[in-house]
Ligand SMILES: CC(C)(COP(=O)(O)OP(=O)(O)OC[C@H]1O[C@@H](n2cnc3c(N)ncnc32)[C@H](O)[C@@H]1OP(=O)(O)O)[C@@H](O)C(=O)NCCC(=O)NCCSC(=O)C[C@H](O)C(=O)O
């Protein structure tokens with residue numbers, strides 16, 4: 001563990017100064033594509049206009065014999081594309097794989113100035129982040145980069161969950177953490193074969209109403225991921241970094257995907273992964289607060305003045321704490337409005353109506 005005194009010192013001579021604060025840039029959807037897949041790669045310029053984050057995936061879902069093609073494809077795409085205000089991320093192979101060293105060396109050297117965040121899979125503890133942290137500093141120094149690359153960990157091993165607080169605080173590069181429900185289920189020996197989402201067998205049942213144990217009893221499906229997401233959100237909030245729900249693998253089930261994303265949004269996540277174009281608009285809808293909620297938040301803030309004391313608005317008590325809750329929603333809305341003029345208009349119209 002580094003001393004707090006040198007936590008923000010560069011880890012290699014000539015490496016850029018680490019950031020002191022993680023920018024809360026819109027990242028409602030992290031859109032995955034395989035850079036070795038020509039059809040997907042051809043769609044990148046168009047998709048880049050629609051998403052907050054575009055991620056060139058080199059890890060799982062890329063066949064072993066396509067790893068080099070994916071790495072080289074990402075370099076070519078990054079050099080040839082103007083991403084505008086859209087962030088470019090990558091997910092490198094796992095730290096125990098034969099590909100990760102070349103992934104990091106090639107990407108930082110060739111396109112380190114274009115990349116914003118490196119997603120590291122299967123993180124087990126702070127030691128994994130420390131390894132990547134030092135290596136990135138060496139590579140950044142050699143490439144002459146002036147802006148440090150940020151690191152995003154996937155929470156997808158039982159050890160990772162047990163160590164999530166130390167992972168979140170392991171480096172000033174830590175930008176955020178995503179839930180990886182598929183690998184996590186395997187690591188924990190959970191008995192679901194689904195990629196994220198619920199399971200009909202994970203439920204609670206109302207009490208029996210009489211002798212017949214089957215009669216009149218309702219069951220309610222529970223969220224398999226509630227504990228992990230909540231723990232991840234707390235760890236991220238404690239360290240000033242951003243939490244994300246990960247993948248929802250049932251691409252056809254756009255309804256359950258929206259539900260799972262919304263649960264994560266309400267619990268504190270700022271975004272989720274989109275694996276297919278159809279999931280982009282779901283994430284955009286869910287992770288942008290509704291205009292009516294933004295209008296309400298802005299109204300409470302306006303009526304609360306300096307944010308202290310208690311007032312009644314429409315029969316509901318508001319005080320210092322609810323003022324802070326409203327600031328969370330209003331600040332997110334302001335950040336999204338800056339990127340999205342349509343959303344800005346919808347928020348302003350709803351606010352005008354609420355304040356009239
Ligand atoms: C899931 C897919 C394999 C589905 O692909 P496909 O069968 O081609 O779907 P469609 O025919 O409906 O596609 C229509 C067109 O759209 C293009 N397409 C599909 N997906 C994307 C995309 N992500 N980005 C850009 N374009 C995309 C198709 O090429 C079709 O094009 P055209 O024929 O010209 O009309 C596929 O969507 C896919 O591979 N998605 C990404 C999967 C992925 O990245 N998986 C890894 C992340 S999840 C994970 O790793 C688990 C996690 O770590 C954990 O442990 O939980």
Ligand SMILES: [Mg+2]
Nearest residue numbers: 060156180183
């Ligand atoms: Mg995984």
